[in-house]
Structures are given as C-alpha cells and as structure tokens.
Amino acid sequence: MSTRVTQSMLNQNILFNLQRSNSAMAKYQEQLSTGKKIMKPSDDPVVAVRSMYFRSSLNEIDQFKRNAEDGLSWMISTDEALDEVISVLHRVRELTVQGLNGTNGENERKAIAEEINQLKEHLGEIANTQMAGRYLFAGTDVKNPPYRMDDSGTEKVFLSKNEGKLELQVGPNNHVQINVPGVQVFNHDGNGGVFNVLKNIVTEFQSENSQSSDLLSELDQQLDHVLQIRADLGARMNRMELSTTRLEGLELSAVSMLSKEEDADITRVIIDLKAQENVHRAALSAGARMIQPSLVDFLR
16 A cells, blocks of 8 residues: 655655755855864764864873973073083182282282172072072972071071972973972082082181182082083983974874864865755755645636
C-alpha cells in the first residue's frame, strides 16, 4: 500500500530542504568571516580537543617566555652591578699600589685612604642595588637591604647571610637560578669580605707607616672571586638565552599545529559556498514549479 503524498507534505519538504541549504550557506559564510573551521566544540569534537591542547601549550609557553624575559632582565642587572664591583676593585688596587710606594708622604697616604673609603661606600651602594623594589644581592630576602648599619649603629657592614636561590621555571623541567646571593660576593669568607679588606687598607694608609705586603694579595683574592662569580653568572645567562630561543621554536610549532586544526581553507570554503548557492537556487526553482496554483491564481 503506497503512502499518499499531499501538497502540504511537498511544501513542508521543500521548506525543510531550503532551511537546510540556508544553514549550510550560513556555515560557509561564518567560516569566511572568522577564518575558522569550527565555531563550537559540537561542530567537530576531535578538532576541538586538539585545539584546546595546543592552546594550553601556547599559554604555558607564553608563561615560560615571560619568566625567561624577567629572569634575563634580573641577571643582566646583576651582571652590570658585578662589572661595577670589578671596576671599583681595580681602582682600589691602583690606589693601593700607589699608596704602598715608599715615596708618599703622610698627606698623600691620607688622600688615598679617603678615596678608597669613598669607593668602599660606593661598593655598599652597589651591594644595595635594586630592581623593581627588590634587592639583587639579598638572596631570597629581597625586601631588606643587605648592606646597612650594624647592631651597634656605628658603621655600615654587609649583614645579609641569606644564600637562598631565586629560580624561575623556563620549561617543563627547566629551572634556572637568576640571582647571585650577595654573601657570596661581598662576604664569602664570613669575616667581612671585601668591605673588611678595604677597611684594613684604609686603616693602613691612615697610619704613619703603610708597608703591609698582604694588602694586595688579599685584594687580589677578592677580585678573583668576583670574576669567578661573574663568569658563573654569564654561563647561566647563556643558558637562559638558549632556553628563550628554544621556547620561540616551540611556540612557532604550536601555532602552526593550531592553525592546521582550526583555520579554514579559504579557497575551499569559497568554492563550497558558491556550489551551495547554486544548489539553493536550483532548489528554489524546483520548489516554485512543484507548488500547485491556488484558487486565487485562477481568479486573476
């Protein structure tokens, strides 16, 4: 027994097919306007899951890159401060050699002592170098100045004993130390360090006879130690720069993979849209022929 097809059923089928054609054209037009293959996860769950994974990876890489940039800025500031420390110590060495010359009179020695004393105070200012309100050479105690008045309030000394490491994560399993604890630079011997050496030099030159042969050797030991610390910092800076380069490569790969998953092939979309428009016109034309004339059409 065959099913009876009425005019109403034909009309409903025509409207349904036209609506489906409109939806297809709307989809292609949306892809053209956004440049994306999918607008919501239900369009293609597999692509949506992959896109979420790549976007998560990009967010993680972006955070690692920010960490690397912040860490490198901290390390560059530290390196500049260490360079200034070395310059100060070189100048102190020149003055010490000059002061140990037996031809100097009392006034000359006192003038040299005063200049070295001023360089010692400048070294204290370097020890208190800050970046964004945080002390570079304070270990993990970045809010308190490492070079300050002692408990008696008589003179400034390097009081910080904090040797904590500041590390930043620049990869899934990559942590890089960005700081140089000041105690390793200014008081590595635990006996006042470079400040104590400079203080002894000043005391020697303020006395009537300044013939100590240990002054230069002690100063050279401090200078060599700072040079060694700066070399270690330079190696870590190179590692940080390599990590940054690697992150940029990973970011490029993730962006490329995300583009393959999400971005629409514009040429193909235009062709599909044009084909769908042709189908839509044909459907409209066929529907117009299938709809029977009404009584109104006969009364015209």
